[in-house]
Amino acid sequence: MVPPEHNAESKSPAQRDASTAAFEFVRDLSTELSASTIELPSFPEVATRVQKVLSEENCSSERVVRVIGAEPMLATRVLSMANSAALNPGGKQIAELRTAVTRLGFDALRAATISFAMAQLRSAGDFRNVQRYLDALWQQSVLVASLCFVIARRVGKSNADTAMLTGLVHGVGKLYILTRSQRHPALFADQAMYQHIVNDWHGSIAKVLLENWRMAEEIIAAVHSHTDDSRPARGVGAQLADVLEVAVTLAACKHLPLALPERIGALKAATRLELSADACQALMAESADELAALRSALGS
Secondary structure, X not given: OOOHHHHHXXXXXXXHHHHHHHHHHHHHHHHHHHHOOOOOOXXXXXXXXXXXXXXXXXXXXXXXXXXXXXXXXXXXXHHHHHOXXXXXXXXXXXXXXXXXHHXXXXXXXXXXXXXHHHHHHHOOHHHHHHHHHHHHHHHHHHHHHHHXXXXXXXXXXXXXXXXXXXXXXXXXXXXXXXXXXXHOHHHXXXXXXXXXXXXXXXXXXXXXXXXXXXXXXXXXXXXXHOOOOOOXXXXXXXXXXXHHHHHHHHHHOOOOHHHHXXXXXXXXXXXXXXXXXXXXXXXXXXXXXXHHHHHHHHOO
């Protein structure tokens, strides 16, 4: 092993600054994880209230309507989702929030709430310097969420709304790290070191965030395990993790269609869901309008 002092001498000033920032960043993340104090900044209070209400046993739709109705922008987002082509195939326009809440169900309402909260976060002035990265991460999450919805509905092994919500929140750990990077510009400037921290930490951060939001155990398990190729084929969140992994792979191949057959063919998750590359391509083609409608409703 090279002595630390030799490493320090061989580094440029920018690299030394990035190393120092990385150490401080990881130290802070470790402290926050230990204390379970992780929350996305600029996350609206009303969104937190809605998540809490939706997680309560025997929660009435009337109470949900009152909480959502207190924030007009959130109510508008809920109505938009309720009227999307994918979630309202009959096409009958829904104008009342009460009807929208009843029609959507709690997981779709959670997705609408997170979509609203993310719109607030992305427009916050504090994150102007990383705006394009926030937008890219969110667009990726929305794409994966939409794909999760149509995949789950096709294979019939997971609830489509739950799958959509899982896809929407699967990247919240990365979002948290990105918002925190504002405090450590030297770290963010070294993208190799930054990505190393993201890869090491985003899964654990996502788990704490989702627990704080009182998400269902199967969603937390799927988000936490979907990148683990050795995960069990059965158990809590196992099928949901398969749906999520396939959706993430399809999203990654959006601009690399020639790579799709090999990548899907190598996925144990796709095999378990009985999805071939041809079936995935057909599904995306058949669901193009629904995918576009969902992405629009979720705020892509």
